[in-house]
Amino acid sequence: MIRLLISLYLVVFLSIIAINQGSELIWQQLAYQQPDDLRHASQVAKSLQASLSVSKQLPSSLRHYPLDEVAWLAEQKAQLLQGDIVTTYTEKNNALLSFLLTGTDTVVQLGPFKPVEQVLIPKYLLKLSSFVLLALLLMFWLRPLWRDLMQFKHVTEQLAKGQLNISIAPSRFSAIATLTSQFHSMATKVANLMNNQKHLVNAVSHELRTPLARLKFALAMLEPQTPESVSQMSQDVQEMEFLIDEMLGYARLEMAQNTLKFESFDIVALLDEQIAKLKRTSTKHIELVCPYKTLFFTAERQYMARVLQNLLGNADKYGQSKVYVQLQKTPNHVKIVIADDGQGIAETDRTKVFEPFSRLEKSRNKSSGGFGLGLAIVDKIISWHGGRCEIETSKWGGAQFVLTLPKQNQA
Known part of the structure; x- marks a missing residue:
């Protein structure tokens, strides 16, 4: 963390200094080298004021008049009396430079001079270029970091999909190069363990x-x-x-x-097929509530059949006399509800039953059967489809499993 902070701080600090110095140099070389008659005239007026105050002679080409001939503002008059150069403007925005001869009440006026041209557009363009340059420098610093983070994402996606061929090429210029190497070692060990x-x-x-x-x-x-x-x-x-x-x-x-094949199929037909299989061996009353004749849905049909088979088998095994199945459709999801009238599952145990080899009974016996893998398989398959399986209490007090699957291609 400290290394990352120091690295970013140095990049930003040095970039700002370099950009400021470069911008100032460019501005001085380009902007202020343009002709500036008014600034040059002000320097000439100061030199002229000093020379005239000594010689007391006024060239005929210079315009001059008594101080009281013009209605000066108080501030302007005070500046003249102090020997300063006063700048005034005509109706056409031309500049006039006036100064008072030393020891007299005579005002000498130079001009008119054209106004200084505005240089706002080049100034703002230079500022914008500075910000763009700073962004490019930061992108140059962030590129190795972004590359390593994308490798993190790729590796985690590979592990999540069960792909165990892990390969990472950390950049030595990245601020998290050490972390990338450690993550590579960890990911390789995880892949080997799997x-x-x-x-x-x-x-x-x-x-x-x-x-x-x-x-x-x-x-x-x-x-x-x-x-x-x-x-x-x-x-x-x-x-x-x-x-x-x-x-x-x-x-x-x-x-x-890695070999999942998602395709569109009729979920209603699949439900009917699994319920028909259960009815061959079950003596319980099985109720299906489905307001649709067909409902096409994109998923892996084989594994969705396995999910329904496991849940229906559980409902038949632990229910007393009823198995309830309902199919619902929302704007964004497909919901399948499978409930029974058995003893139900306590809220404290509802997350444990999805763990492999987890059983609510303390002992495995031939009458109850099962090894705690059925619901773990359900949870894994549903997670592949981006859905979730939740356990609730049915209206008869038994267990109610609610499958919520995102709508992929529903008609």
């Missing part, structure tokens, strides 16, 4: 399938001898297989963002 995590999850999940397959074969061989024990162990093996499938599915999501 890459290692993916490989670890995939390797562990795949490697577990081989011993599980052997266990299933062994259990099949033992089933005629101890069917009860084998049945319980088979359920445990199936639960492990389901967990592996869930972990693989979640791991694939980390890499899927």
Whole structure:
């Protein structure tokens, strides 16, 4: 911070000094070298006043008259009596120079002289050029800083999209070159950690399938001898297989963002399709409130189907007898509400349920099922679409999930 402040202060300070000195030099060389008859005449009048006061002789070409012949202002008369040069102007704005001969009441008048031409336009142009030059100098100082900041933005966007090929070329002239290098190191470590995590999850999940397959074969061989024990162990093996499938599915999501294909599809048809699948296995009353026959919406259809499948499955699993689905359209968003009449989710737990492997039950059991990845998958997919998933309390006291998705291409 101190380095950045000192660097900016020195650039601005030195630039202002250089611009001021340069502007003054240019102004003196260009503006004041123009002919200035009045200033030159004033110098001549002073010299003439000094010489006439000594010789007491007036050339015939000089106009002179008594002091009281003209109605002078009090200030002008006082200046004349003090020996100063008084400047007056005619109706045509021509200048007249008057001075009083020393020891007499005779006023000598020189002129008329043309008025001094205004030089405002060149003056303001010079000032404007100075400000433009200062802006260019500041842009020259800011360019390496802007370049590094744009690299920060690019790298964070890459990490957010799951692209792990991080490359930064910090500028040595930038005021934040050290910070850029440290950020590069941090981003590389984060990318390596993410890459290692993916490989670890995939390797562990795949490697577990081989011993599980052997266990299933062994259990099949033992089933005629101890069917009860084998049945319980088979359920445990199936639960492990389901967990592996869930972990693989979640791991694939980390890499899927780079291959998303957004397209326009009918969200009403997708809802009908998922509800029809649920009705095949569910005994609960499923109510759909949708005032639209078709509603086209731009998103990744495959993953939106996964979101609806997970939320509908949760509502069916934890609801008592009802599952409620509603589709709403606003000027800027599409909203999908999925509710049930179960026990609901406490406000303190509503952010935790979106964390991977997070479950409200303290123990995992076969009756409740699940491994805490369903809502984490929902949250990740919705975030890809720039939307949000909020949990509320339904009118029956159960959980109500509200999906809010930005309207991309709705007809």
